[in-house]
Amino acid sequence: MHQPPQVAVExxxxGVGSCGLDYLAQVASFPKPDDKLRTENLQTQGGGNCANALTAASRLGLRPLLVTKIGDDAVGDGILKELENDGVNTDFVLRAKGSPSPFTYIIVDREGGTRTCIHTPAAPLAADDLSASRIGEALSGAALVYFDGRLAEAALQVAKAARSAGIPILVEAERLRPGLNELLAHADYVVTSTRFPKAWTGEESLGDALLSTFQRLPHVRWMVTTLGAQGSVFLEHVDALQEKDSIPTAKLDDVLKHLSATVRDHTENSTxxxxxxxxxxxxxxRVGHSAATEGPMFLQWTRDESTLSEVRQRADAAAAAAAVSNADSASASQYNRTGSTAKGADQLPVAKVIVASAARIAKEAIVDTTGAGDAFIGTMLYAICNGMPPEESLRLAAVVAAxxxxxxxxxxxxxxRDALCAHIL
Structure with missing residues (x-):
């Protein structure tokens, strides 16, 4: 079993990405149009994918540094204070003069167990906001760099510097965003949301979407897709050192179905x-369970031209919808620039597949899922820095998210960290 190092944890x-303030209103049920209702719980606290993930990593013992931009207002002062109290280095958080800080309204639906977010961004972090020397200073001594997919111009600049310095990169693919394709090209590790693979590729089934995404990321070491209460799926690139005929071939949807059934059986019969x-x-x-393929396999994925045409149309439609939802129609072409690509059977990836369940927790104990994905990613940062095996990484990340x-x-x-039992660290 993995033994946590005494030094690597520090x-x-x-992290390069979003940071802001969240206004959270918990209600009994999501309102219908023109409804009026009262909040059951109202809170104000720091938010933003990157800042949340770094907070999770800091509480586990890492030393995170945040690169972002907020306003020079009192809200920004509070954002910085909260991060600093949690051990996040804010020396590289820039302040935009005369601009408000970013914030998000969040409705937490107790009945449906969901949250709905309405985000108001602030001044973007531009590429010329960071000199090469400042980027070098931020990256000095870093074991890992994380990008949440926002602040595309500056993020790409930092990613190139990290790549040149030999620092591994983790990229989050939560949703379609301008510049994300270029950022993903530099990734060693990728964590996606449930919806991203289908939107990015235009594929309809989960297996086809995951495999299509995985094929477009040939340089990543592994990719994890979080599935909320359904757990997560892990794909790891494996060098095909054996003869192809000796490596099993399978359709990913069939593999996922088999592994998911195994995980359910383990969960239901757990003692x-x-x-x-x-x-x-x-x-x-309590920890969940995982099941993995026994060794690497070629994952089947082929498409004829007719199917490819439909797939590309769906990907284009998803990109256009993403641009509209972000009030960014002028940049629609940047949301999915490359479309869906299919390669021949001789180029199918060789991968190890793991399906992991969510952690086990009483339903009535779940209050709010806001930031669960960020907690998962913050834990994966810890796991990478500590060299944890995939199954143990997914198990710990699920516990922290729950x-x-x-x-x-x-x-x-x-x-x-001290709230977690030693056997999962």
Missing amino acids: QKVV DDSPACSAASGAEI TKCTAVGARTGLPH
Whole structure:
């Protein structure tokens, strides 16, 4: 079993991306148009994918540094103070003079167990805001760099510097964004949301979407797709050192179905009731289960021209819709510039596949899912820095994400390292 190093846990990680303030209103049920209703719980706390993930990483023991831009207002002062109190280095958080800080309105639906976000961005972090020397200073001593897909121009500039310095890169692909394709080309590790692979590729089934995405990321070491309460799927590139005929071939949808059934069977017949973490609310979180393919395999994925045409049309439609939802129609072509690509059977990837369940937690203990994905990514940063095997990484990330869900907001429920049981670290 993996033994956590005593030194690596304190390694420096750099995050480039979003940071802001969240206004969270918890309600009994999501309002219908023109409805009026009262909040059950109202909170204000820091937010932003990158800042949330770095907070999770800091509470686990890493030394995170944030590169972003906020306003020079009182809201920005509060954002910085909260991050600094959580051990996040804010020396590279720029302040836009005369501009407000970014913020997000979040409606937390107790009945549906969902959250709905309305974001107001601030002045973007431009490429010329960061000199080469400042980027070098930020990256100095870093073990890993994380990008949440925002601040595309500056992010790409930092990614190129990190690549030149030999620093590994993790990119989050939550949704279609301008410049994300270029950023993904530099990634060593990729974490996607459930919806991203289908939107990016235009594929309809999960297996086809994951495999199409995986094929377009030939240089990544691994890719994880989070599936919310359904767990996660992990794909790891494997060098094909054997003869092709000796490596099994399979359709990914069939592999996922088999592994998911195995995970469910393990979960339903589990006799392990020892908690992996006790949340501040008193809720106990227990580890989930995972199942993996036995060794590498060629993953089947072929398309004829007729099917490819339909796939590309769906990808183009998703890109256009993403541009509209972000009030960015002028940049629609940048949301999905490359379309969906299919390669011949001789170019199919060789991969190891793991399906992991979510952590086990009582349904009534789940309060708010805001930031669960950020908690997952923050934990994967910790896992990479500590050389944790995939199954253990996914298990720990699921526990941290579930613990976060026991409180309102993206950060309140994030566990500190000493709240986690030693056997999962």
